[in-house]
Amino acid sequence: MGRILFDLRGGDPGLRFSPYCWRAKMALAHKGLAFDTNAVTFTEIEHATDGFSATVPVLHDGGTRIRDSFDIALYLDRTYPERPLFGDPAIVALARFVENWTFLSVNALGMKMIVSDIHAALDENDRAYFRQSREARLGRSLEEAQLGVAACRGDLKKALEPARRALSDSEWLSGAEPRFPDYILFGSLMWIHTISRDPLFAPDDPVGHWFERAARLYPELGIAQSAA
Amino acid sequence: MGRILFDLRGGDPGLRFSPYCWRAKMALAHKGLAFDTNAVTFTEIEHATDGFSATVPVLHDGGTRIRDSFDIALYLDRTYPERPLFGDPAIVALARFVENWTFLSVNALGMKMIVSDIHAALDENDRAYFRQSREARLGRSLEEAQLGVAACRGDLKKALEPARRALSDSEWLSGAEPRFPDYILFGSLMWIHTISRDPLFAPDDPVGHWFERAARLYPELGIAQSAA
Numbered sequence: 001m002g003r004i005l006f007d008l009r010g011g012d013p014g015l016r017f018s019p020y021c022w023r024a025k026m027a028l029a030h031k032g033l034a035f036d037t038n039a040v041t042f043t044e045i046e047h048a049t050d051g052f053s054a055t056v057p058v059l060h061d062g063g064t065r066i067r068d069s070f071d072i073a074l075y076l077d078r079t080y081p082e083r084p085l086f087g088d089p090a091i092v093a094l095a096r097f098v099e100n101w102t103f104l105s106v107n108a109l110g111m112k113m114i115v116s117d118i119h120a121a122l123d124e125n126d127r128a129y130f131r132q133s134r135e136a137r138l139g140r141s142l143e144e145a146q147l148g149v150a151a152c153r154g155d156l157k158k159a160l161e162p163a164r165r166a167l168s169d170s171e172w173l174s175g176a177e178p179r180f181p182d183y184i185l186f187g188s189l190m191w192i193h194t195i196s197r198d199p200l201f202a203p204d205d206p207v208g209h210w211f212e213r214a215a216r217l218y219p220e221l222g223i224a225q226s227a228a
Numbered sequence: 229m230g231r232i233l234f235d236l237r238g239g240d241p242g243l244r245f246s247p248y249c250w251r252a253k254m255a256l257a258h259k260g261l262a263f264d265t266n267a268v269t270f271t272e273i274e275h276a277t278d279g280f281s282a283t284v285p286v287l288h289d290g291g292t293r294i295r296d297s298f299d300i301a302l303y304l305d306r307t308y309p310e311r312p313l314f315g316d317p318a319i320v321a322l323a324r325f326v327e328n329w330t331f332l333s334v335n336a337l338g339m340k341m342i343v344s345d346i347h348a349a350l351d352e353n354d355r356a357y358f359r360q361s362r363e364a365r366l367g368r369s370l371e372e373a374q375l376g377v378a379a380c381r382g383d384l385k386k387a388l389e390p391a392r393r394a395l396s397d398s399e400w401l402s403g404a405e406p407r408f409p410d411y412i413l414f415g416s417l418m419w420i421h422t423i424s425r426d427p428l429f430a431p432d433d434p435v436g437h438w439f440e441r442a443a444r445l446y447p448e449l450g451i452a453q454s455a456a
Contacts, residue, residue, distance in 0.1 A: 087316050087318060088315050088316040088318070088319060089403045089404065090315060090316070090319050090402040090403045090405075090407055091316060091318050091319060091322065092398075092403060093394065093397065093398040093400065093401060093402055093403035094319065094322040094323075094326070094401065094402060094403075094409060095322075096393075096394045096397045096398070097326065097390055097391065097394040097401055097409075098322070098325065100389070100390040100391075100393040100394050101329065101390040104389055104390055104393075105390075161328070161332055162325055162328040162329040162332055162333075163325065163328075165324075165328040165332075166321065166324045166325040166328050169321065169324045170320075170321040170324070172321065173321060173322065173325055174318040174321055174322060175317045175318045175320060175321035175322075176317065177318075179318055181322060181325075
C-alpha cells in the first residue's frame, strides 16, 4: 500500500485551501516522503475515509491511518525520525502553543477575510453544508462575517507582530531550519492566500519574506506558482 | 568572586516586581546555582553597575557580566549545560516567539493594570524618573493609563487563551518540565501579581494553577508566600 494524503478541494479540483492540509503536506515534504493526494470536497470526506474521519487531512501510510495535522506530524516523527519536525519534546509543547496562538489570532481573522469567498470557491455540493455550519458557528451570514482582505490587512499585520519580531532574530520561527511550528503558521496563511486575490503583506514585511521562503521550500508541492 | 544578580526593588526593599529580573532568578534557580541579589532602585542601576547597563537584571558571574534576561539564560546554558533552559536551538527561537507574544499581550495589558500602582510602590527617588519616562511612552498620565486589575481581568483572561489551551496538553508550556519559555510568562505575571492586590485568575483557570506550580518550584526564591 502506498502513501496517500486526503486533501480538501474547491470547485476547481486544483484549489487546495485547507490550512490543516497544508500543514500536513509541508510536514510530509519536510521528511522527503513521496505521497499521492486524494482531493475530496467537504461533503465527501466521511464516505471517502470509510467513516474514519469527518475532517481532513487524513494520512494513509501503508496500513496506518492518522487524522489531524498535528497528530500526523507526531506520527511522522515517530515513524521516520530523520529530519525531525519537532525533535526535543519541549518543541512539541511549544508547537501546541504556536498552534493555539495561530488558531486564535490568524485563523479567527482569516474567517473575516475570506469566509464568503471560500463559499463561492467551493464545489456546488459543498455550499449548503458550508453555509449552514459556518453561519451557525459565526452567528451571522457569511456575507456579514466577511469584512474583506483589504479591510483586515492592518489587523493581520498587527496579529502577526510576535512572529515578525521573532523572525528578526532567526530565519525561521523554529530557528536556523524550519520545523512544524513554521508549517502551522504557513498553513493558515496559505489558506488565506489561496482564496484571496489581495496581497497579504506589505512588500517590506519580514513575515511576507518568511512566507515566500516557506512557499519555495518544496517545489514538489507546486506552491511557488500560487504563492509568488 | 561570587555570583550576584542585580535586581530591582521598590520603596520596600523586599518588593521585587521586575518581570525580567523574575525571569533571570527563575533561570538561576532552575540551574541550581546559588546567588546573592543586589537590589537597586531604577535610578541607582547605572551607578551600581559602573555604567555597564541602564536596566536590570545584570548578572555578575565570577568575572563575567551579562545584562538582559534572555541573554542571561543563553549564557547560563552555555556555561552550565546541565538542566537546560533551552536545549535544542529550535527552543531558543520558539522562546523568542513566546517572549514577543508575552511582551505584546501580557506586558502591554499589565501596564494598564498596575502602572500607577507601581509608581506608588517605588522608592521616593525613583518616582519622578518613572512618571516622566512611562508617561512619555504611554502618551498619557499614569493615572489615566491604569484602568485597574479588576477592570482588565477579562482582557487578561482572553490574552492568556493560547497558553491556557497549550496547558491543557502538557503540564508546562515547555512540556513535561519547565524551561525558559515558562519563566518568561511567569515573570510577567509575577510583575502584575507582586504589585496588585486583586486576584489575577479565576479559581478554575488552568493558567492560575500553572502559575501556582511555577511559584512553588524554587522555595529558595521566597515566592510561595507572596504568590499564594
